[in-house]
Amino acid sequence: MKIGNHADKPAAPATAKTATPAPASSQAPAAGASAIPVAADPSAKIELSSTASSLLSTQDGTFDADKVARISKSIEDGSFKVNHEAIADKLISNAQELLTKVQS
Numbered sequence: 896m897k898i899g900n901h902a903d904k905p906a907a908p909a910t911a912k913t914a915t916p917a918p919a920s921s922q923a924p925a926a927g928a929s930a931i932p933v934a935a936d937p938s939a940k941i942e943l944s945s946t947a948s949s950l951l952s953t954q955d956g957t958f959d960a961d962k963v964a965r966i967s968k969s970i971e972d973g974s975f976k977v978n979h980e981a982i983a984d985k986l987i988s989n990a991q992e993l994l995t996k997v998q999s
Contacts, residue, residue, distance in 0.1 A: 945997075946993065946996075
């Protein structure tokens with residue numbers, strides 16, 4: 896899928912509007928990049944599938960920073976071990992759960 900202007904839709908014409916100057920920052924546009932924001936195509940619509948919606952609604956939003964730090968440290972010192980069987984079991988379990996939700 897190509898992102899950008901479609902062949903059947905002409906590019907938006909440039910307007911003579913002046914943009915307000917952006918404050919100087921380290922996030923200035925690259926050389927040759929336009930500082931004027933481009934409006935989105937009003938016909939563009941985004942819709943999530945029912946599967947994506949159910950996945951987003953089941954997340955509890957918790958984040959265990961200590962666990963991440965422990966795993967990062969064990970990766971750095973070479974002691975991290977991957978339990979392939981546990982990963983495979985959880986992948987199969989999650990796939991079965993999703994299939995059950997989709998079928999019902």
